[in-house]
Structures are given as C-alpha cells and as structure tokens.
Amino acid sequence: MTNALFYIIAGIVLGSALLAVTLRNLFHCALFLALAMFGVSGIFLYLGSEFLAAVQVLIYVGAVTILIIFGIMLTRDVMNDHTRVMNNQVFLALITALVIIFMSIAAVNKSSFPLTDHPSAVAALSADTAQAANTRTADVYALGPELIRPERGFAFAFEFVSILLLSALVGAIVVARKDPS
Amino acid sequence: MNSVPVVHFLYLAIILFGIGLFGVLVRKNAISVLMGVELMLNSVNINFLAFAKYWNWSSLTGPVFVVFVITIAAAEAAVALAIVISIYRQWKSTNVDEVRYLKD
Numbered sequence: 537m538t539n540a541l542f543y544i545i546a547g548i549v550l551g552s553a554l555l556a557v558t559l560r561n562l563f564h565c566a567l568f569l570a571l572a573m574f575g576v577s578g579i580f581l582y583l584g585s586e587f588l589a590a591v592q593v594l595i596y597v598g599a600v601t602i603l604i605i606f607g608i609m610l611t612r613d614v615m616n617d618h619t620r621v622m623n624n625q626v627f628l629a630l631i632t633a634l635v636i637i638f639m640s641i642a643a644v645n646k647s648s649f650p651l652t653d654h655p656s657a658v659a660a661l662s663a664d665t666a667q668a669a670n671t672r673t674a675d676v677y678a679l680g681p682e683l684i685r686p687e688r689g690f691a692f693a694f695e696f697v698s699i700l701l702l703s704a705l706v707g708a709i710v711v712a713r714k715d716p717s
Numbered sequence: 718m719n720s721v722p723v724v725h726f727l728y729l730a731i732i733l734f735g736i737g738l739f740g741v742l743v744r745k746n747a748i749s750v751l752m753g754v755e756l757m758l759n760s761v762n763i764n765f766l767a768f769a770k771y772w773n774w775s776s777l778t779g780p781v782f783v784v785f786v787i788t789i790a791a792a793e794a795a796v797a798l799a800i801v802i803s804i805y806r807q808w809k810s811t812n813v814d815e816v817r818y819l820k821d
Contacts, residue, residue: 542721546729553733553756557740562748569752576759579729582721583766588783592762595787600755600794607748607798611805622743623814629742637735644727649771679784682777690781697788704792712799714806 542582549575560621562608570601587676726767733760745812747801751794758790 549572556568577592683694733756740753762783769779805811808818 539721542725546725549729550732550736553736556756557736557744557749557753562746565749565752569755572756573759576763579726579763580766583726583770585766585769585780585783588762588766588780588787591784591787595791596755596759600791603794603798604748604752607751607801610802611748611811621745621749623745626743629739632742633735633739636738637731640731640734641728644724644731649723678777679780682781683784693785697785701788701792704796708795708799711796712802 538582542579545575545578545582548572549579563605566601566605566608569604570597573597573601587679723767723771726763726771730760730763730767733757733763745814747804747811747813747816748798750813751797751801754797755790755794758786762786 552568552571552575556565556572559565559568573592573596576596577589580589580592682688682690684691737753737756737760740756741750744750744753765779765783765786769777801811804816808816810816
C-alpha cells in the first residue's frame with residue numbers, strides 16, 4: 537500500500553517534470569513545475585523528513601514558482617504562437633540526457649550499497665530506523681542545533697549561506713532595477 | 718515499514734536529473750532553462766534524503782545539505798530572474814540563442 541503510494545508520487549513527479557520542460561505555453565510549464573515540486577515534497581514525506589517537505593512546499597511552490605511566474609509575466613510577449621520553443625539541438629540533447637540516465641542507472645546497478653543489499657540488512661535497517669525514530673529524527677528540533685553545533689563544522693557554512701542569501705537579495709534588486717541614467 | 722529499495726529513489730532522482738538536463742539543453746527561453754536547473758537541484762535533494770534515510774539516519778548530514786541546497790537554489794533563482802528581466806529590458810528578448818552580445 538505505502539509502496540504503491542511511492543510509485544504513484546514518482547510517476548506524478550516524472551510526468552509533470554517532463555511536461556514542464558516540453559510544453560509550449562510557459563505558464564503551463566510553470567504550473568507543472570509547481571506540481572513536480574509538490575511531488576518531490578511528497579517523496580520527502582515518504583523519506584520521513586516532514587520539516588524538509590514543508591520547507592520544499594514553502595520555498596519551491598510558494599516562492600520559486602511564483603518568482604518564475606512573475607518573470608514570465610514581466611517578459612510576456614516574447615513567446616507568440618509561431619516561435620519555436622526548442623532550439624535545433626533537440627536530437628543531440630535527447631541523446632545526451634538518455635546516455636547520462638542509462639549510464640547512471642547502470643552505475644547504480646553495478647554498485648552495492650551496504651545497508652540495503654540483502655534482506656537481513658533491510659531487517660536491520662528497519663529495526664535501526666525504528667530505534668532511531670524515537671531518539672533523533674530529521675525534524676526541526678534535531679536539525680536546528682545540528683546546523684550551529686561547533687563540533688559538526690556546519691556553523692561556518694550556515695553563516696556563509698546567510699551572507700550569500702543576503703547578497704543575492706541585494707544583487708537581485710540592483711540588477712533588476714531600472715537604470716537611473 | 719519502508720520497503721521500497723533505495724535504488725528506486727536513485728532511479729527517480731536520475732530520471733528527474735535527465736529530464737532537467739534535457740530542458741536546460743533544449744529550451745530557448747531563459748526562464749525555461751531556469752526551470753530545468755530547479756528540477757536538477759531537486760533530484761539531488763532526493764538523493765541526499767534517500768541516503769540519509771537508508772544509510773545513516775541518525776547523522777543528519779543529508780538533511781543539512783538539503784537545507785543548504787534549497788537555500789542556494791532560492792538565491793540562484795532570484796538572481797537569475799533579475800538578470801533575465803534586465804536582459805529583456807535591454808534586448809526585448811529572453812531567448813538564450815539571441816542574446817549573444819558577449820560572443821560577437
């Protein structure tokens with residue numbers, strides 16, 4: 537039952553992602569991108585990260601997609617009905633994407649992942665996750681201190697990302713504003 | 718409790734990455750290229766969380782990296798859309814194969 541749920545969500549994600557990169561109408565592309573992001577947040581929920589699923593919905597569906605829709609509306613009249621939406625490298629791009637997909641899948645199939653290779657490991661894994669679930673999970677109470685705990689070394693990256701976000705905010709305003717001259 | 722094998726999450730992430738790459742390579746509009754980049758970043762996040770779940774759930778390194786990836790993706794989207802709007806204002810076009818001022 538829960539397995540079927542994963543495959544349904546994965547199908548929604550892949551289908552809407554495919555539509556988001558192939559449809560003509562840019563606005564429809566953005567809406568299907570939002571659906572794909574919703575699906576990815578469902579995958580996050582399936583992987584037990586409720587906080588990150590909520591963050592995914594807030595940031596991707598709530599902010600990035602809205603930003604993209606604003607961008608589409610501000611640059612509106614570029615796409616009329618007779619312009620081509622794809623360049624003349626469709627065949628090469630398709631070959632590149634398919635080769636990367638199949639090579640990566642072959643590499644994954646040839647690799648062995650220690651925890652999930654045989655059934656005993658899967659049983660140990662579920663016992664381990666059940667044991668870990670009542671000690672520490674990836675919820676916000678564990679994730680917050682993890683970001684700034686000195687012995688983990690993420691504190692510098694955390695501060696650096698804060699500065700990056702602030703400078704991106706200022707930079708976006710400076711780049712997009714009208715030239716005063 | 719959770720019996721989907723980890724390779725299926727990897728397959729999902731790989732195919733999503735391929736779709737995003739196809740979009741980046743093939744679309745003419747810069748905003749569509751940006752959408753492809755967002756799909757690729759999301760596939761990486763799925764990978765991080767799948768390994769965080771199946772390999773070492775208590776270490777929390779994967780979720781922390783996902784937080785960083787989401788933050789940087791948001792910053793990248795903001796700056797990229799500002800650049801697209803600025804380009805549109807100057808050239809009245811957002812097609813990446815028409816805006817070749819640096820090349821010529």
